[in-house]
Amino acid sequence: MSLSILVPQDQPCPFCVYIRGERPFTFLYKGTDLSVMVTRGQRGEPHLLVVPHRHVPTILRVTDEEAARTTIAIRQSARAIERAYGSVGIAVWQNNGKPAGQAIPHIHFHVAGTLKKGGTEWGNVPELSLGVTETIAQRLRPHFDIDEGSA
Numbered sequence: 001m002s003l004s005i006l007v008p009q010d011q012p013c014p015f016c017v018y019i020r021g022e023r024p025f026t027f028l029y030k031g032t033d034l035s036v037m038v039t040r041g042q043r044g045e046p047h048l049l050v051v052p053h054r055h056v057p058t059i060l061r062v063t064d065e066e067a068a069r070t071t072i073a074i075r076q077s078a079r080a081i082e083r084a085y086g087s088v089g090i091a092v093w094q095n096n097g098k099p100a101g102q103a104i105p106h107i108h109f110h111v112a113g114t115l116k117k118g119g120t121e122w123g124n125v126p127e128l129s130l131g132v133t134e135t136i137a138q139r140l141r142p143h144f145d146i147d148e149g150s151a
Helices: 014-019 064-085 130-143
Strands: 027-030 034-038 047-052 090-093 109-113
Touching: 027 064, 027 130, 034 064, 034 130, 047 064, 064 090, 064 109, 064 130
Parallel strands: none
Antiparallel strands: 027 034, 034 047, 047 109, 090 109
């Protein structure tokens, strides 16, 4: 099966580098097959990334098992955001291909609490320090519950 979607060509893949621990990043959850990361570019209150560990560029190559586990992690991330932040809205999105806004060639899902003004921020956002993203993770951790067997 050929892949016609034009994906970014970043090498090495930033997500693979973070997952392997070669560069620091804040993890809300790091399991065997997937992680939930606190992005340094917060587009919501807060903004998380659900990232399967297997390097797959788009949703077209995800297995049924990966899709199921990822969906559970997305749901648990949304629940944690609602519980910890009292968000009145939660946005979930995923981009496939550069024309769709994909910036990293590794499938990932964005889960973000909506901003007080509504929606999420689509423009440029500042890059937060790891200390700030760790504070976000600490606020979410008591509310994040996932069964290792399902994620």
